[in-house]
Amino acid sequence: MTTTNRTTGSTRAAHPTDRPSSALPGLARLAWSRTVFEVRAFFRERDAVVFVFVYPILMLAIFATVFGAEEELLPGSGVYFPQYFLPGMVATGVMLSSFQNLAISIAGERDDGTLKRLRSTPLPATAYFLGKTGQVLVTAGVQTALLLAVAALVFDVPLPTEPGRWWTFAWVFVLGTATGAVCGVAFSSVPRSGQSASPVVIPVVLVLQFVSGVFFAFDELPTWMQQAASVFPLKWMAQGMRSVFLPDEGAALEPAGSWQHGATAAVLAAWLVVALVVGVRTFSWRRRDDG
Template structure:
């Protein structure tokens, strides 16, 4: 009587399945990026919005010193970290939640459900699009700040290492949370009304448009629950002078806290996505 060896039989098939899903996912990134830039409203409200807001604040407060007499700081330099962090949230959470809700509403996800495309490949394509546009957006914001408003960029390699890991962790977390949030709107038409207010409130309470130290303590504590506050804090460590560290909630940049808080939200987003994501709504 012969016996079977399931490990030898199934392991290669599993590996090939994962490899195929990854290849299909990476092949979708170009398609997703092209589709993104064809949507004028998405390009403005998620890609160009931080650049526009940085320009407005830099011009409106051009005569104001945000630092000290010994260490002056322009408005453009002060708002740059927050705008980069806000860009991660807009490119990830806001864009992803609205985009997937629209695709679910117009039948795109239903059509994809009838194809051999794995869900993993779909996610890789979406997250790859967010990462690509996020890199382009952050580069544009930094170039505008440096070339148009003479913001002095960090020269220490360690600062750019911090920028890299905060950016990668932040954009990935935002994208995953956007996928998780995409199931909340009941239709594509209501997606903007549901998602944009969430993103806007988070920006106001997380130190993007207002100095975080200016907020009441209870609101600082509330904002600390959410990842944008921590992403903005990490970016401030990169771009602001060391003297600004004492203005943080714990009087330190607390980079380990940035990593832990953002990482926890990444895990939460993955769990919620795993439980709730469907090609079509359950009640549709």
């Protein structure tokens, strides 16, 4: 291929740099930009912000007040009710920010045509999903920081001081958040419309909270309920968080008598992989009645 100099009339071989550049920014930059956009969009939805941020704090306050902030879960255990319920509220807050938030919001975006329009743009699908995950990590982090501050300042819940416990907190939080986000993306295909998303998603979240040791001491639940809850991620996130905020003696309150960190990582990772496979196979950018 040659090009012609309009002034001299001479020709030369075309060079790749002569072509107009149409390359998009790198994936990391696109994902970051999408994360910033998603975070801003989330904070514009004031009702969602209030529910996601206030709900765990409100539930901790209710349970700490009802059961007594200075009452031990078991006499001589050294574990008080606010201290026991805090890990469950951290876990359920992560679930609200990740699974519930994405399952409802993505279903709404599909219903109002946002996903269809995005798909027609040069934005890679990977950047869209990384933006959603980034938004979840930011909001879950802010929410958890607020919850820990209220627990420590208002209810005198002792926060861990050992680096090892904070390392456990970090990997359970990140793995649990990623798992919840991917599960939320996969589950967003279940509601038939944006209007039906909340009635479909919220009951699932509520049921899991009741059976996963969030509202009740897990070892006091019926055995069949413990076994059913052990299939799902929330139970393991709550147990992983209890290993962070409860003393070592608190492991005796678990049905297995230990924190089971290996099982926690395995179950969360398994759900992450399964949800990723299901999401890839079932995710749709269009409404069901849009062909």
